[in-house]
Amino acid sequence: MTAYLVRRVLAVIPVMLVVVTVVFLLIHLIPGDPVAVILGPDATPSQIEATRAQLGLDRPLYEQLGAFYVRVLRGDLGRSYFLNRPVTQALWERAEPTSLLTLSALLVAIAIGVPSGLIAGAFPGSAWDRVLMLAALFGVCIPGFWLSLNFIYFFAVRLGWLPAGGYASVFVDPGAALRYMVLPAVSLGFNQSALIARIARSCMLEVLQQDYIRTARAKGLSQGVVIVGHAFRNAMVPVVTVIGITTAVLIGGAVVTEIVFNIPGLGRLIISAILRRDYPVVQGVVLVTAAAYVLVNLVVDVLYVLIDPRIRYD
Amino acid sequence: MTEPGRSTWLQRLARNRSVVAGLALLLAVVLAAAFAGVVATHDPARLDPPKRLLPPSVEHYLGTDEFGRDVWSLVVHGSRVSLLVGLTTMLLTSLGGVVIGLAAGYGRRLDLVLMRVMDGLMAFPAILLAIALMAARGPGVGNVIFALSVVYTPRTAMLIRSTVLGIRDLDYVHAARALGRRDLAIAARHILPNCVGPLLVQGSFIFAYAILAEAILGFLGVGVPPYVPSWGNVIAGGKNVIREAFWVSLFPGLALTLSGLGLNLLGDGLRDTLDPRLRVP
């Protein structure tokens, strides 16, 4: 198992190399002179020259790429001209809302998805199953950003129950933070809850076909005991993997949700950075979210091994 | 020999309720797009300021937007952009996916490199990478298709590769090789046909993702230009007036949901019919 874990951790390296390369290439996709674009119309020729040298754009591409790797390794993602501070600092300031939103949405997705999937799977063909799976089908198809708008219209505008947008730090005012977070978390988590429900259902179905469940039934254990005592735990194993994938999707979805609900996180940062032509920040956000994804997947894979000792990796 | 096989294949599809419902929904969208000029009651580009933000009525089935444009006509014409982006992205990702997947599944040395690159590309949250690509390239239908193809090709490539790996070592492929057939010929004769099923399934999901992603990009203001009637653009416009005129964002969103539903039903049904083992979340 240790050997597997070591290999799994080492596998992160090539993936991150590709990620950094893609992020590096982004700036070369800009039509025209990226430096002129980055610095904006007020730039003086001397500033343009200085930035060109600083970004190393006068050197051959492979050398630039090498230098970029080194910079990223040192934790230097460049400097935001607009915000007048290092990109890493700007990212750090926006990390809290995005992490909080992603985590809350994940909780919502699990809280809705896992029980509905397991119930549907435990009683296949029942009315519960049909209703839940129909809801899940719609859940997968409803665009999250549009759901957010409808939530705002209904719960904030018409009913006035919850704020239409905004953010409060959970460390400053937990009550307000909760109020602000409900609508975004639900509208972001809903799609994924549908996905989780579908996966959880099919896992449950599969587990219930297994020999040991039949044995348990044959022993005369009640359906409830079989499901709760035996099937549930085993059905959860693949669900954990799905949660890994879900987290990545949520990080992406958070961008859009932050815009709709005006949450000052990484999503709003990247969109305003695009409007400001602040490419170092665009690169930074993309890099950090991809790294977060890689990390989450690593953790999930490790958890997977820990939860399910039957799996052997040799 | 193939004839009876094909007919049962089609029969099975025709019996699958999911496939039928999905196709019906999709057909509705395709018809709306094809006959937009007839189905629409107004010119979607025609601004009529005195008639702004009218609620749904007999004259304007789904009301009007902030420029007095007819929302029904906007939604009908918006299906063209959605279908164009969805279909082209699906075709491009299939093409790219097949080429990369075959190359990876065939050449062991290439495999290592290609799959690391695909892993790396898939490490980006899809919509974020698309946004970043749009930021670099600027708005426009072509760039949307480019961005979405880059984002979704790795997923198809991975799928084709695993299909190829599953077939590569089967006896008849070995036999073909023993007979001296060249790699390309083997790929074309024996391997590609086996990829059609998974491609169709994956294609319908990518179609759905692409339509959704196009709308999100439009909504965020980095997709097709805002005056082009697309569902994302109309929803984005409606966002500003949601308190006064909920219908502007409601109906294009419904259209988006229903097309997504159609494609997902189709994909689910195809998967169940063609290859029950496939699981593409």
Place this chain on the structure above:
Amino acid sequence: MVPRSVVALIAILLLASSVSDAQTPKRGGVLRIGNLGEPPSLDPHWGTQTITEVLANHVFEGLYALDEGYRPIPMLADGMPTVSKDGLTYGIKLRKGVKFHNGKEVTSDDVVASLLRWGKRSVYGKSLFAQVADFKATDTYAVEFKLKEKSAIVVISLAVPNNMGAIYPKEIAEKFPPDQRITEWVGTGPFKIAEWKPDQYIRMVRFEDYTRLPGKQSGYGGAKIAYVDELRWIPVPEAASRAAQLESGDLDVADDLVADGYDRLKANANVQPVIVKPYYWLVAVFNKKEGLMTNAKLRQAWQAALDVEPIMKTVAGGKPEFYRMDSSLAFQELPTWHTKIAGLPWNERNRDKARRLLKEAGYTGQPVRFMTTQEYKWMYDFALVSKQQLEEVGFKVDLQVMDWSTLGQRRVQPKEYDVFTTGMGNFFDPTHHIYLTPTWPGWTEDEQIATLMAQLARETELKKRQELWAQMTKLFYEKVPVARYGDLFGLRALRTTVKGFNDKTERPRFWGVWLDR
């Protein structure tokens, strides 16, 4: 029994006490203001952005400020300048004992260092210093301008709130070169910067040692009293979110709202909407250096084709309260420069004339590249409706929608475009009308306009300047350097708990404002 008169007296006293209670400003509280984004800097010398102007004016002050009629009044200066007989020397005395946020007293050294920096960077500073032969301190509390020629713009330039001649401590003014934004914000204003968390908030707290002018607050100047402990500026980029957060009580003030929400805000008992006059007049700026629109006939055709009212109605959310049909280049709110000239070719709605002009120009349907942005919703809106009207007379318009910073970048490149949208705010002096100058994008290089501009800059007698300005207005409609649409008004709104807000000014100021809760 208690005599009636006593009851009446008690009633009056009670009433009076409650009235005075509601009207006696209270100190304390945090005022949360939702604005549309993040300022690129808080250095008013450095940038012309509205948001920089609004925020910086709470922190910094100049020698002069504008009163409620947008006329210059002293701020850090002690009285109006003394001008020599030949009109070439301006002596300005400083108020004594005025303190910077760091506790240091303002002296002429600070003023000289600051204004020299401003003169190299600010649009107003540059145009003033182009006329200045020498600028120096004459004693600790006095400075002196020596001019090359007679000038009409010395005091007004020192009083404009945008890109203002803010006074910094000498050390800071000299530490940051003009092309670099200052990052140490030490001013003399009633608030000082406490914290800046980009995209989250900017906190300004009361400056306890503020040296207040006697008398009353007036326009952007006069006595400034900071009642609230803190101004918290919260960027909320979506106008709809700003309105929603104001209504839910998460904000106390929301600026730059869309007119569509006006009726709803008016109906809300907890909210007071304010119509902002003036705001912008809408304008399509022609590229007169290169391309199609260098042909004056095409520009005249554009002007003739426009039906301004429906355009303004669309932009104003269908609400007549939010637009005004006016052809004057200066707003009605600026009575000194507002013109009333009949028979100008504005809002002609003359399609035949437009078609004839197109024909005379030899126009055969070449696409006109028209740049606009959605970041300012009203720009996109009026561009879109214009496009339709213009195409009905035979123009072919290639509408290019981009983000504002890209537009800003392209509009300085003559090859990139034919027309772009923008808005013209309040210009406090005729010489400030940038679209009449050869340097601003669009490049108005017309000789007659330039001659009039030069006369306006030198002439110091008001009557004569007003005559010149009327001539300029007529010339404007003949040469059509830009196409003027109507006046658009803005919408901002406050919670009813916000008291003492001056709703007469174009841009908000939050001194004199207090919270009743």
